[in-house]
Amino acid sequence: MDIARKLAILADAAKYDASCASSGTDKRNSRGAKGGPARGLGSTEGAGICHSYAPDGRCISLLKILLTNACAFDCLYCVNRATSNVARARFTVEEVVTLTLDFYRRNYIEGLFLSSGVIRSADYTMEQVVRVAKSLRVEHGFKGYIHLKTIPDASPELIAEAGLYADRLSINVELPNEASLRRLAPEKDIQAVKRTMAGLRGRIEEAKAERRAPRFAPAGQSTQMIIGADASDDRAILTTSANLYGSYNLKRVYYSAFSPIPDASAKLPLSAPPLVREHRLYQADWLMRFYGFSVAEIAEDGGMLDLRIDPKLAWALRHRERFPLDIKTASREALLRVPGLGKTTVERILSTRRFRAIRADDLARLRVPLGKVLPFLKLADHTPSIAALDSERLLDRIAPQPRQMAFAL
Template identity: 80%
Template sequence: MDLAVKLSILADAAKYDASCASSGTDRRHSGPARPGGQAQGLGSTEGAGICHSYAPDGRCISLLKILLTNACAFDCLYCVNRASSNVRRARFTVKEVVDLTLDFYRRNYIEGLFLSSGIVRSADYTMEQVVRVAKSLRLDHGFRGYIHLKTIPDADPALLAEAGLYADRLSINLELPTEAGLSQLAPEKDARAVRRTMAQLRGRIEEAKAEARAPRFSPAGQSTQMIIGADDSDDRATLETSANLYGSYRLKRVYYSAFSPIPDASSRLPSKAPPLMREHRLYQADWLMRFYGFSVHEITEADGMLDLALDPKLAWALRHRGLFPLDVNRASREELLRTPGLGRTTVERILSARRFRALRVEDLKRMRAPLGKALPFLATIDHRPRVSVLDAANLRDRLVPPPRQLALGL
C-alpha cells in the first residue's frame, strides 16, 4: 500500500484518542554543534508548530498522531477499529513511522510523535513494535522531540520498562468509567489489567524521580482516557473513577472523549452521541477536583449528572446561596476559590492586594475578574448585593450565558 494512503488511514484512525496532550515534558532541544557545524541530536520540545497540544507554560507542541496499525484482535463494540468492523486496514512498519516522524519534523510540521496501535498477534508483539519506534528515534537518530507512547495492557513489564526510557509520556486507556461497562462493551479487556499496568508505571516513575542518577523514565508521567456516553455511567461515577486514578496512580491527566456513533454499531450502543457540552463539563469538574478542593459529590447534581447549562462551580454556588455573599477583604483563599468567576490567579491577586488596602469593585475590575458572574456572590467596601438578589428565583436564568457564549472559565 502507498505510504500516503497508509498515513491517511492511520492518522484518521487515531483521531478518537484524546489523550495526546504534551503537558509536563522537559524542555529539550538539539545540543551544541560538533566541530564542523553539525548539531548534536535532532528535534526539540520548545518550538511551535501546527498542533493542538499544549505544555503547562502555554507552548504549543505539534505531534504526528498515528496508529501503528488499525488492525486489532479485540472486538470492543464502541471502537471503529474493532475486529468485526468493516473498515479499510493498514499497517506501518517501524521504519516507516521513524522516517515519517523525521521527515515531518524536518519540514517543521511537528515537534513530536503520539503513537498508539491496535493489538496484533499479542500484547507483547504490539508493545515491542511500538517500543522499537521510540528506541530507533532516540538512539539511531538522536531525536530529542516529544514522544508519547500508548502502552498495551498485560504487556511484559520489561517492555513497559523499556518504553519509559524513550517516551516522555506513557498512557493506557481505561476506556469506560466502570468495570461493568467494560465487561458489557469490551469483554476481552480487563480493567484490573489496566490498573496493574498503571501501578507498574507509577512505581517506575517514582523510582526514577527519587534516585538522582536513575535514567529518566516517562518524565511527563502517565495519562488515560474514558469514553463518555457509550454506557449508562453517570457523571458522578465517571468523576469518582477519575478521583481514584489520580489518587492511586498519580496520573497527570484523565481525558474524556464523548462517544461517537460508528458504522454497523451494536444495538447495545446508544443511537446518538451525548452532548459535547457533557464532555466539556467533565473537564471543568475534573479541574475543580484537582485544583479547587471540590469533592465529586459536591460537584454533581442530585441525579449524578452535571448541569449542562452552567459550569460546575456556578451550579454549586447556586445550590449553596446561604454561604454568600463573601467579603473579598475577609474571606479565606479556599472560600474565594469557590466563588464563581474567580480563578486561582485572580484569588492570589486579591489576597496580595488586600494586604495593603480594602478592595473595591474597581479593584476587581482591574484584576479582570468577570464581574457579571462574580458580583452577585461578593461584597466589597462599596458593594454588597441585597439578600433578595441571591434569593431571586431568576438568578440562575440571569447567570446562564447565551448558547453561543457559554463560559469556559471557572
C-alpha cells in the same frame, strides 16, 4: 499501499483518542553545551504549526497516528474493532520514524503520539511501538516529545523499556464501569490495566526519587474514558477518575464523548451524548484536581451535571448561604469557590489586598467576568443584595450560554 494513503487511514483512525497533550515533561533541546554544536534533533520547548493547547498554555502539535488499525480485539465501541468494515493499514517501524523526522524538520509538529491496534499479541505490538521510540531517541537523537500508548497485557519489561524513551505513557480504562467493559469489550482485562498503571506509578516515582536513576516518563501517565457509550452517570465517571488520581497518581484523565460508528452493535446508544457533557466533565475534573472540590460536592444534586452552567456556578447556587464573601477577609480556599475566579486571579487578589482595598475596577482589570462574580463578593465599592442573591432569577441573569471550549471556572 503508498505511505500517503497509510497516513490518511492511520491518522484518521487515531482521532478517537483524546489523551493527547504535550506538557509536563522536562525541557530539552538539540543545542550543545555552552553554545557548542547541535546534539540530536528537536526540542520540547518551541512551537510548530499548532492545533491544540497544552495545560501550561503552550500551543502544540503532535503527529498523532496508529502503528496499525488492524486489531485482534472486538471492542464494540471502537471503529477499529476486529469485525469493523473499515480500510486497514499498517506502518513499518521505519516509516513512522521517517514520517516523524520529516514532519519535525518541516516545523509541522513538536513530537509524536503513537498508539496501535493489537496485532499477533500484546508483546509483539508493544515491541513494535517501543522500537519506534528507541530508534528516534537512540539512532536519530530526537529530543522532541513522545507519547506512547501502552498495551495492558504486555510484559513489564517492555513497559519499562517504553518509559525510557517516552515522555508520557498512557493506558485507557475506556469505560468507567467494570461491568460495562466486560459487556462491550470482553477481551479487555481491567485488572491488567490497573496492574500496568500501578507498575508505571512505581517506576515514575522511583525515577524522581533517585537522582542517578534513568529518566522514566517524566510527563507521567494518563488515561481516557469514553462518555455515553454505557449508562454510567457523571457521578460514577467522576468517582472513577478520583480513584484513578488517588491510586495511580495520573496526570490527566481525558474524557471522550462516544461517537456512533458504522455497523454499530445494538448494545451501543444510537446517538452521541451532547458534547457539552464532555466539557462539563473536564470542568468538574479541574475542580477536583485544583480547587479542592470532592465528587460528592460536584455531583451532590443528582448523578448528572447541569449542562446549562459550569459545575462551580452550580455548586455556588446550591449554597447561596455561604455568600457573599468579603474579599478583604475571605480565605484562599473560600475565594477559589467563587464562580468566575481562577487560581491565578485569587493569588493576585490575596497579594493586592495586603496593600489596599479591592474595588470592582480592579477585578475588571484582571479580566474577571463581573456579571458572574459580583453577586457572590463584597468589595470596597460593592455590596450585593441578599434579596438578589436569593432570587430565583439569579441563574437566568448571570449564567452564560454553554460554550464547548470555555474552561474559565
